[in-house]
Each structure stands twice: as structure tokens, then as C-alpha cells.
Amino acid sequence: MARCKRCGREIKWIDTPAGKHMPVDPDRKPYREGGGEVFITDRGEMMRGSTPFGPEPVDGYAYTPHWATCPYAEEFRR
Ligand SMILES: [Zn+2]
Numbered sequence: 349m350a351r352c353k354r355c356g357r358e359i360k361w362i363d364t365p366a367g368k369h370m371p372v373d374p375d376r377k378p379y380r381e382g383g384g385e386v387f388i389t390d391r392g393e394m395m396r397g398s399t400p401f402g403p404e405p406v407d408g409y410a411y412t413p414h415w416a417t418c419p420y421a422e423e424f425r426r
Contacts, residue, residue: 349374354420362411364392372411381407388413 349358352371360374372388379387383398387410394413400406415421 352414352418352420355418357414357418359414360411362388362390362392364394368392371414373414373417376409376411378406379408379410380404386413386416387411 350361350371351357352359358374359371361369362372364370370388370392377387378400379385379397380400381397383396385396385398387395387397389395389410395410397407397410
């Protein structure tokens with residue numbers, strides 16, 4: 349498992365359709381469609397959604413980009 353060079357947390361690299369590698373948090377999380385949060389699908393596609401609260405039905409599971417959770421995100425966002 350790879351680790352973030354900045355915060356040391358485990359990350360996973362996802363290949364995007366554009367041929368790039370996107371660092372994401374290793375665990376997939378439930379999401380609902382619509383919302384202001386960014387999720388990355390298994391295929392590396394970026395989509396918008398929101399985190400469900402409580403027992404709401406979810407629309408699927410997707411990865412969270414690491415820059416959304418990394419405490420040093422401001423430093424490595426280019
Ligand atoms: Zn990090």
C-alpha cells in the first residue's frame with residue numbers, strides 16, 4: 349500500500365480515463381448522487397455526490413480523493 353508523502357496515511361492510486369493517477373483514500377465510502385463533494389469511481393471518473401446520513405439509502409460506493417482529506421492538501425494541490 350502506498351502512503352501519502354505529506355501526511356503518511358495510506359493511499360491508493362486509481363488510474364483515470366485520461367491516463368493519470370489519482371491518489372484516493374483506500375476505503376470506498378457510500379455516497380448519494382448530487383451534492384458538493386467529489387468522489388472517484390473505480391474507473392477513475394470524478395463525480396459529485398454527498399455523504400449519506402444515518403439510514404438513508406445510498407446510490408453506490410466510491411473513493412474519496414486524498415486531497416479532500418489530507419491535512420496538507422493545500423500544499424500539494426497544483
Ligand atoms: Zn496526505
